[in-house]
Amino acid sequence: MDRRTFLKSVTIGTVVGGAAATALAAEKYFPVKVDQSLFETINRVKNPSNKTPLEKSHAPVLTAPQTVKSGEPFAVEVSIGEVVHPIGQAHWIEFIELDIGNEPAGRIDFQPRGYLSPKVTFTVTLTKESSPQGKVTLIAHQRCNLHGYWEGAADITVT
Ligand SMILES: [Fe+2]
Structure with missing residues (x-):
């Protein structure tokens, strides 16, 4: 040669x-293959100490203070995946929703253009009236067009 x-x-x-x-x-x-079983339920991380690659890239990760003061705004970051999920024409995150307990609080929709990443910050204000037991669970949802509906949560104490 x-x-x-x-x-x-x-x-x-x-x-x-x-x-x-x-x-x-x-x-x-x-992965770009559609797994229909992911659309039949709300998907969550099954074992937090041993996440699968699909869980790492799809389960919402909430970053927020553990304790907040009643009436004071604070930031809640929701990232779709600890490995941030890409957004492109064939495979994208359709929306991110944030619930305060069982009550829908807000939602952000994405277009499959590739300009945005599915990592957003909500400014939240909780009051003692909204958290009678002094604790609130923030729940984030997202839907991937190929991998279904996913949920992540974080507990917050309101003083
Ligand atoms: Fe996906």
């Missing part, structure tokens, strides 16, 4: 191998 042929095959091998590895990694977290 002459030098030119060797360099060509090494270069092609590297490019193909790199593309295949990237595709495999992307497929692990963001």
